[in-house]
Amino acid sequence: MxxxxxxxxxxxxxxxxxxxxxxxxxxxxxxxxxxxxxxxxxxxxxxxxxxxxxxxxxxxxxxxxxxxxSRWRRFSAARGARRAARALEEAAERASDSLGAPVAPAPDTPGERPVDQEEVPAAVAPDVDASGNAPTLMLSCAELDPDGFERAIAELCVRDACSDVEVVGGAGDLGADVVALTPDGRRVVIQCKQYGDGNKVGSQDVQRFGGTCFTIHQADIAAVVTTSEFTAPALEYARECGILCVNGADLEAWCQGGGPSPWDRTGV
Missing domain, CATH: 1.20.5 (Single alpha-helices involved in coiled-coils or other helix-helix interfaces)
Structure with a gap:
């Protein structure tokens, strides 16, 4: 072996x-x-x-x-990216569907306005009473800036059938803030004074307006409208020059439709 x-x-x-x-x-x-x-x-x-x-x-x-x-995480990250993309696409489709759906009209409640209507200052939006009479104008002067106050006065003129209504207030206006033609064709020039309750319109304010309202602006009717009051010297000067003075109470009555407009007043 x-x-x-x-x-x-x-x-x-x-x-x-x-x-x-x-x-x-x-x-x-x-x-x-x-x-x-x-x-x-x-x-x-x-x-x-x-x-x-x-x-x-x-x-x-x-x-x-x-x-x-982190190379080993590439595949998982790619899957996460694809999932996120799909989620975004689904969200975009849902948003598109919701935008395309008909929108119910908003309820007619105070303080709410449809966005597709013409913008009108809230303080001068007309309101028709229950009896169907001519619309009255609600004015909240405390919530308006000076430009808004001038526009509100202009809206009052439009409401009371004035024509050629213009807001001309600003730098170099020489005292005129609103000009218009009354229903009987007279030219009215209005100066707006948005003052607080403790600040009255003085004689100097009225004198400056009196120096331009008739000679420069060719007014047939000149009026000073304020949310406050006038001092006694201011009222005296206005009476001598033929300028109409509309204080806060008169303005409120004009807004509510229960008081005369400045061109319908017989005194100052």
Whole structure:
């Protein structure tokens, strides 16, 4: 009986010293060390002289490292992006459907106005009473700015059948804020004084208006309308010059339709 012969292990004869390979290895190592030293030196120079750029490069390096580590998340992120896109598309479709649906008219309640109607100052919006008579005008002067107050007076003139109504107040108006033609063709010039209760219209205010209302503006009827009162000297001067004075109570009566308009008044 013969025993199987075990194959003898071949000894590797190729592991021998190669001077050329060793020299090339150390040359590459030296080049790598030089490059590394240059990078370190440049980085130190940048940190000292340009710290902002150093911070930017550091952030970019960190971002690159994080991007390299998060490659395995790309597929899951892509799936999340697709889901988000589908959700946005569905939301856009629902919004389009809701916009295309007919909108019920808003209830006619105080303080609410349809947006498609012509803008009218809230303080001068006409209101028809229950009996169907001519509309009256509700005026809340405390809630108006000076321009709004002038527009409200102009709306009162329009309501009372005046024509060619214009708001001319502003810089260089020479005292005239509203001009119009009365129903019988007379030219009315109105100066608006939106004063508080404790601030009365004085004689100087009326005198300045009196110097321009007839000579400059060619008024047939000149009136000063205020939310306050007139001082006694102002009333006296207005009476002498033929200027009509409409105080806060008269203005309220005019707004409600229970008092005369300035051109229908017989006194000051």
């Amino acid at each position: 013969t025993a199987p012969a075990r194959p003898s292990r071949r000894t590797r004869d190729d592991r021998r010293f190669d001077l050329r390979t060793t020299a090339l290895f150390f040359l590459l190592l030296a080049v790598l060390m030089c490059v590394l030293a240059f990078v370190v030196r440049t980085a130190a120079h940048v940190v000292v002289h340009r710290p902002v750029w150093a911070g930017v490069l550091a952030v970019l390096a960190v971002a690159a490292g994080l991007a390299g580590r």
